[in-house]
Amino acid sequence: MTEGSYKQFCPVAMAAEILCTRWTVVLLRELIAGSTRFNELRRGVPRMSPALLTKRLRDLEDAGVLERVRRPGDGEGHEYRLTAAGRDLKPVIEAMGIWGQRWVESEASLQKLDPQLLMWDMRRNIDPTPMPQRRSTIEVSFSDQPAARRDWWLVVEPGAAVDLCSVDPGFEVDLYVATDLRTMTEIWMGYKTAAAAKDSGQMVLTGSRALEDALQKWLRLSPFAKVERMVA
Structure with a gap:
């Protein structure tokens, strides 16, 4: 999934290889907040290019964090749904937001x-x-x-x-x-x-x-x- 590997067995390093590529954590924030459609995700990450968004979604799918499913009632439309592994990231993303609100200078x-x-x-x-x-x-x-x-x-x-x-x-x-x-x-x-x-x-x-x-x-x-x- 990543452009490079830490080459460490440490679980933190292995998780970072999946989660710490550019835009991935912000994209996960949107998925955890409930966005499931490509256009919804684009509105939540407006400065992310469509090509990179597509790549990151595919990367997360390959990592087992989300799955691409057909939208009910729409034979050609798809949605992106978090798997159990993806839903398990919710407290991780929330903890990052709490840390940022608490410690990053507001100015x-x-x-x-x-x-x-x-x-x-x-x-x-x-x-x-x-x-x-x-x-x-x-x-x-x-x-x-x-x-x-x-x-x-x-x-x-x-x-x-x-x-x-x-x-x-x-x-x-x-x-x-x-x-x-x-x-x-x-x-x-x-x-x-x-x-x-x-x-x-x-x-x-x-x-x-x-x-x-x-x-x-x-x-x-x-x-x-x-x-x-x-x-x-």
Whole structure:
């Protein structure tokens, strides 16, 4: 699977040969988070080339970490499903995230911002319970991003997966969120509260008062946001 071998019998070295090639751990994060289709995985690793994604998926399949299966009801479509060996990596990936949140200096992490990855993470963690029992559309606009990456729409419908659009879906917007990418990332990672961002003028909310008041409940936070940080 790897471009080189450590040539050691040590289990750590042998695991590293499978897991420590470029992008592999990040790809596993997406698979463990529930992405199964090629296009879903691409959205979770937007800076990974399709060719490299294909190679890493094949490598993980050869290593017995995942399997490629036909998608139900689609004779030609496929999904990538973790095997027992792949599912056993969940605490490993979570432990890496916890370590990164606890020990990596936040200013360094905030130099590596990506609106597509942020919105994709937010999409899959939204809790629709506090939201109205009808379709809700939230538009997020990043004032510091170029036009092609500035506006994003979250469409939440009861009983359906939350949809993320980078092109206006044509629905009436219930809540408009105007902010910058760094501020939204700080909120998502638990470095700053939405209330503090609103009070400082770094975030402006317009539209449904109910959605605005419940923002921190339905938006939720990164799964690592509650990890106690050991660096400034």
